[in-house]
Amino acid sequence: MIRPLSRLGQGAILDSWEENIMNDLNDVLILDATLRDGGLVNDHHFEDGFVREIYRANAAAGVDYMEFGYRADKKQFSPEKYGKWKFTSDEDIRATVGDFDVGGKAPKISIMVDVGRCDYLNDIHPKAESPVDLIRVATYIDTMQEAMEMVEYVHRQGYEVTCNLMAVSNYTLPQIKEAVHMMAQSPVIGAYVVDSYGSLYPEQVRELVHLFGEQLISAGKMVGIHAHNNQQCAFANTIEALNAGARMLDGSAYGMGRGAGNCHLEALLGYFNGERYHLEPALDLVENEMIPLKDHGVKWGYNTSYFLTGLTNQHPRTAIAATKDRNIDFREQYDHLPHEKTAVKCL
Amino acid sequence: MIRPLSRLGQGAILDSWEENIMNDLNDVLILDATLRDGGLVNDHHFEDGFVREIYRANAAAGVDYMEFGYRADKKQFSPEKYGKWKFTSDEDIRATVGDFDVGGKAPKISIMVDVGRCDYLNDIHPKAESPVDLIRVATYIDTMQEAMEMVEYVHRQGYEVTCNLMAVSNYTLPQIKEAVHMMAQSPVIGAYVVDSYGSLYPEQVRELVHLFGEQLISAGKMVGIHAHNNQQCAFANTIEALNAGARMLDGSAYGMGRGAGNCHLEALLGYFNGERYHLEPALDLVENEMIPLKDHGVKWGYNTSYFLTGLTNQHPRTAIAATKDRNIDFREQYDHLPHEKTAVKCL
Numbered sequence: 022m023i024r025p026l027s028r029l030g031q032g033a034i035l036d037s038w039e040e041n042i043m044n045d046l047n048d049v050l051i052l053d054a055t056l057r058d059g060g061l062v063n064d065h066h067f068e069d070g071f072v073r074e075i076y077r078a079n080a081a082a083g084v085d086y087m088e089f090g091y092r093a094d095k096k097q098f099s100p101e102k103y104g105k106w107k108f109t110s111d112e113d114i115r116a117t118v119g120d121f122d123v124g125g126k127a128p129k130i131s132i133m134v135d136v137g138r139c140d141y142l143n144d145i146h147p148k149a150e151s152p153v154d155l156i157r158v159a160t161y162i163d164t165m166q167e168a169m170e171m172v173e174y175v176h177r178q179g180y181e182v183t184c185n186l187m188a189v190s191n192y193t194l195p196q197i198k199e200a201v202h203m204m205a206q207s208p209v210i211g212a213y214v215v216d217s218y219g220s221l222y223p224e225q226v227r228e229l230v231h232l233f234g235e236q237l238i239s240a241g242k243m244v245g246i247h248a249h250n251n252q253q254c255a256f257a258n259t260i261e262a263l264n265a266g267a268r269m270l271d272g273s274a275y276g277m278g279r280g281a282g283n284c285h286l287e288a289l290l291g292y293f294n295g296e297r298y299h300l301e302p303a304l305d306l307v308e309n310e311m312i313p314l315k316d317h318g319v320k321w322g323y324n325t326s327y328f329l330t331g332l333t334n335q336h337p338r339t340a341i342a343a344t345k346d347r348n349i350d351f352r353e354q355y356d357h358l359p360h361e362k363t364a365v366k367c368l
Numbered sequence: 369m370i371r372p373l374s375r376l377g378q379g380a381i382l383d384s385w386e387e388n389i390m391n392d393l394n395d396v397l398i399l400d401a402t403l404r405d406g407g408l409v410n411d412h413h414f415e416d417g418f419v420r421e422i423y424r425a426n427a428a429a430g431v432d433y434m435e436f437g438y439r440a441d442k443k444q445f446s447p448e449k450y451g452k453w454k455f456t457s458d459e460d461i462r463a464t465v466g467d468f469d470v471g472g473k474a475p476k477i478s479i480m481v482d483v484g485r486c487d488y489l490n491d492i493h494p495k496a497e498s499p500v501d502l503i504r505v506a507t508y509i510d511t512m513q514e515a516m517e518m519v520e521y522v523h524r525q526g527y528e529v530t531c532n533l534m535a536v537s538n539y540t541l542p543q544i545k546e547a548v549h550m551m552a553q554s555p556v557i558g559a560y561v562v563d564s565y566g567s568l569y570p571e572q573v574r575e576l577v578h579l580f581g582e583q584l585i586s587a588g589k590m591v592g593i594h595a596h597n598n599q600q601c602a603f604a605n606t607i608e609a610l611n612a613g614a615r616m617l618d619g620s621a622y623g624m625g626r627g628a629g630n631c632h633l634e635a636l637l638g639y640f641n642g643e644r645y646h647l648e649p650a651l652d653l654v655e656n657e658m659i660p661l662k663d664h665g666v667k668w669g670y671n672t673s674y675f676l677t678g679l680t681n682q683h684p685r686t687a688i689a690a691t692k693d694r695n696i697d698f699r700e701q702y703d704h705l706p707h708e709k710t711a712v713k714c715l
Contacts, residue, residue: 304676308698
């Protein structure tokens with residue numbers, strides 16, 4: 022039952038980690054977050070044809086879940102400003118991909134709801150009326166109570182539900198443990214380590230996945246990982262999370278996501294290629310959709326400004342502004358950031 | 369004496385690895401390979417002013433060694449085609465930085481010699497006549513015998529010497545063990561795991577560093593790491609090598625190096641910042657020298673073509689050609705590469 026994950030065969034280095042974790046690669050679930058996290062860089066204005074190409078590629082690649090967007094509250098966010106995938110209604114999902122033949126098994130559909138930004142009592146309808154399979158509840162630790170109420174509601178409506186702990190690098194170990202405890206008692210199918218600031222090193226990701234796994238895996242739940250690429254560690258952190266026991270892995274096409282972006286979906290597919298997952302459809306997507314999107318001026322991906330906010334464990338907003346302004350005075354940017362690395366505060 | 373390296377404090381995850389390795393961070397040595405590996409993308413044509421700025425920044429950052437270039441054989445490589453740092457004579461080093469006041473402690477100076485491409489009997493003079501401190505002998509496994517002869521010669525001339533095992537991902541474990549055995553018996557101060565193809569994952573790097581360390585550390589020698597960024601793992605692999613016991617760490621300014629480039633020096637300095645090393649001078653270098661160099665058309669850094677040669681464990685030459693031709697038909701590129709990941713063949 023215990024199977025070494027090491028690509029180097031004997032797995033001697035990893036054996037000691039693996040005694041207490043589930044580690045069957047068949048349990049891996051890849052989620053494509055291109056539209057949801059990528060939408061943060063273009064206010065969720067995607068062409069329907071683009072959405073269908075992502076859907077088609079995910080189906081052909083064997084990606085398990087495709088996240089279409091947020092279900093934000095239209096009383097808080099203006100539909101004049103934001104594209105429809107900021108709100109991701111059941112109707113818009115159906116109208117865009119409902120009749121679209123992907124020529125095989127389609128990915129399951131997920132949406133994300135932010136605590137405090139979703140009118141869930143009115144906007145989340147019973148699963149039987151919805152094309153959505155999974156609803157991911159994104160929260161900071163200080164709103165865990167409300168997050169758990171949303172999790173319960175979503176579960177009662179019949180959906181799969183996860184809880185995604187954002188900006189995890191910003192909290193102390195006791196705070197994180199307490200949040201994990203709440204999630205382990207809840208009806209989530211899994212809980213995510215979310216490195217919103219791209220601040221964590223692989224060693225820290227492994228330790229956090231272990232910390233999540235201690236309570237979650239014995240409760241029959243999965244650990245997930247959502248990485249950002251500020252320090253060019255998003256892919257490495259994702260596969261190191263896998264090695265430490267995570268099974269829900271987020272990627273996005275060509276890494277499209279806020280700021281420095283996410284783990285490249287094609288890197289993840291390449292890592293598993295030949296077994297359940299297939300790389301080629303994601304390569305086509307990079308060529309035909311993602312590079313053209315960048316050429317049209319949509320901005321994401323690693324640069325030195327994002328490196329600095331990751332290094333200093335800060336929200337990327339100052340780096341997003343610097344990138345927009347083509348400001349490359351990195352010393353000045355660094356001077357304005359706190360100089361002491363504070364990822365995972367207590368440790 | 370055993371000190372956990374984990375930034376997460378207790379280091380429980382890492383303890384089992386660390387029982388047999390030296391792990392005092394004071395032993396870390398950072399080497400800047402900008403001119404040497406970066407020279408592979410511009411045939412070593414660097415302005416003297418650029419070289420001095422790199423030297424000044426390395427001094428201010430606390431970088432331990434700066435590699436000025438290769439000492440290639442002028443009978444094999446034309447000085448008409450290549451810049452002087454392909455040959456890196458003692459005279460050229462002296463003329464460029466000999467009288468240059470860096471305002472503090474200058475980095476030690478290293479050069480690289482490739483087995484079969486250096487007329488070492490004629491071109492390496494006694495250390496007493498040279499500004500060079502360290503000579504790094506780069507070799508493939510099939511030329512280990514000649515590499516060891518060069519190592520002996522360089523050592524007898526009075527230099528520090530290392531052996532850098534290129535394309536390590538291309539060999540079987542018994543081949544690597546035999547090569548490490550030869551290096552452990554030699555007068556090298558250290559031996560490098562060189563992931564020339566950018567093909568290794570962190571888990572593999574850790575295992576290779578352990579394999580090197582088993583024989584080298586007990587012989588009083590260091591393990592080094594030189595990473596390429598084809599799969600965006602260069603920085604992660606470098607700090608994971610550190611966690612596994614490596615102490616000689618290569619970086620280059622803004623990652624400048626062949627193909628996808630190297631571990632970003634500024635990422636490495638940021639990781640250690642505040643102790644022996646300082647980030648700010650490297651940030652200035654990115655702003656004032658490296659981004660302008662890229663803007664002038666010198667090409668290096670991650671793209672999907674390099675990802676594919678890394679994934680398939682191949683030399684980056686096809687990806688370099690595709691990048692030059694702006695060819696983004698990644699499916700076709702992938703079709704022409706072997707599909708089975710073969711890094712570290714026997715395992």
